[in-house]
Amino acid sequence: xxxxxxxxxxxxxxxxxxxxxxxxxxxxxxxxxxxxxxxxxxxxxxxxxxxxxxxxxxxxxxxxxxxxxxxxxxxxxxxxxxxxxxxxxxxxxxxxxxxxxxxxxxxxxxxxxxxxxxxxxxxxxxxxxxxxxxxxxxxxxxxxxxxxxxxxxxxxxxxxxxxxxxxxxxxxxxxxxxxxxxxxxxxxxxxxxxxxxxxxxxxxxxxxxxxxxxxxxxxxxxxxxxxxxxxxxxxxxxxxxxxxxxxxxxxxxxx
Numbered sequence: 001x002x003x004x005x006x007x008x009x010x011x012x013x014x015x016x017x018x019x020x021x022x023x024x025x026x027x028x029x030x031x032x033x034x035x036x037x038x039x040x041x042x043x044x045x046x047x048x049x050x051x052x053x054x055x056x057x058x059x060x061x062x063x064x065x066x067x068x069x070x071x072x073x074x075x076x077x078x079x080x081x082x083x084x085x086x087x088x089x090x091x092x093x094x095x096x097x098x099x100x101x102x103x104x105x106x107x108x109x110x111x112x113x114x115x116x117x118x119x120x121x122x123x124x125x126x127x128x129x130x131x132x133x134x135x136x137x138x139x140x141x142x143x144x145x146x147x148x149x150x151x152x153x154x155x156x157x158x159x160x161x162x163x164x165x166x167x168x169x170x171x172x173x174x175x176x177x178x179x180x181x182x183x184x185x186x187x188x189x190x191x192x193x194x195x196x197x198x199x200x201x202x203x204x205x206x207x208x209x210x211x212x213x214x215x216x217x218x219x220x221x222x223x224x225x226x227x228x229x230x231x232x233x234x235x236x237x238x239x240x241x242x243x244x245x246x247x248x249x250x251x252x253x254x255x
Contacts (some may be wrong), residue, residue, distance in 0.1 A: 073216075105131065
């Protein structure tokens with residue numbers, strides 16, 4: 001008797017992941033929330049830099065933003081910001097990436113689309129890899145628009161741009177690499193809460209704030225060692241969250 005199991009061989013790992021990535025990127029680029037997040041990420045530094053030039057009642061600048069790069073890093077440099085600006089640094093983008101991840105995963109569950117995904121892509125790791133990649137890509141794009149918004153606002157307001165170019169570049173690269181661990185964590189949260197978007201966003205914000213010290217590790221005095229430590233640490237922790245997320249997918253109902 002002929003073994004029918006070999007009639008339709010299972011797709012290879014590379015082709016499965018490529019197919020999943022193609023689907024997710026298609027949905028990402030057609031989603032208005034992605035572009036809204038990019039715009040918000042650009043407007044926040046513009047707002048902080050602009051308001052930092054407005055004198056308060058005592059004649060002092062409200063946020064004391066004198067150098068544009070103060071909002072890129074507030075630790076490990078001579079720069080510092082207080083009040084609202086202290087929370088509106090580029091590290092806020094990590095929270096935005098988590099919110100975007102929460103929306104994407106919650107939509108998969110609430111619409112029932114996740115069942116269709118696993119009908120075609122039977123491997124749970126395909127979903128984890130693809131969604132993590134989407135989150136990291138989105139986070140890096142937000143870092144880019146935040147950086148661009150800071151430059152434009154700083155130029156318009158006549159702020160100083162004095163900084164070590166090498167330190168700034170390595171700081172940004174380190175933060176980009178950290179998106180791996182943050183988005184891996186956010187995906188685990190989103191899969192755990194499934195269609196409960198409000199719970200996912202709440203947990204994302206709480207745990208994201210707890211992980212803030214990790215992001216602050218990259219500052220304007222970053223060097224090559226900072227970047228490699230950020231990258232290696234993010235990848236290792238990302239692997240841990242990968243297995244946790246895959247476990248959630250295997251143990252929890254998709255409905």
